[in-house]
Amino acid sequence: MNRRSLLLLSAGALASTALAPGGRITPAHVRSLHDAEQTLYNADLRNGSAHLRSQAAHALNAAHTWPQTSAYSEETGRQLHLATGQLSVAAGWLAHDSGLPGKARSLYTEALANARMALLAHATDG
Structure with a gap:
């Protein structure tokens, strides 16, 4: 697969789960973030x-x-934070590998913040 095809495939994975403002985030949206990461x-x-x-x-x-x-359930919100964090780690690696250590640190910090938000949401469940 050539580079252009791959980039279109990646963009297409997110576009296939496009979300209109005010829509509801579903597990399919979270899966699309995991797919983009992979x-x-x-x-x-x-x-x-x-x-x-x-x-x-x-x-x-x-x-x-x-x-x-958009709206989402508590569980979907937790999963969204986890997926966003994992995607931030992937983006951080790409930045590091491209010789951008400052950008990588920023993305890794973002990943940590998302992990904390997911854990906080889990800890406050009744």
Whole structure:
């Protein structure tokens, strides 16, 4: 698979689970973030990381926009934070591998913040 096809596939995975503002986030949306993460790792192994950073940014943008504009259950919210954190780790690796250690640190910090939010949501469940 060539680089362009891979990038279109990755973008298509997120586009297939597009979410209109005010919509409801479902487990399918969370799965699309996991799929994007795995696609980024697989593409990095085959082609290197430099050209994948924009795809990672696109996926992270969706992960950050969805909870601000949409409804979701507590469990889906926890899973969304976990998926966003894992995607941040993947994006951090791509940044590190591309020689951008400051960006990588920022993304790893974001991943940690998402993990904490997921744990906090779990700890406050009644």
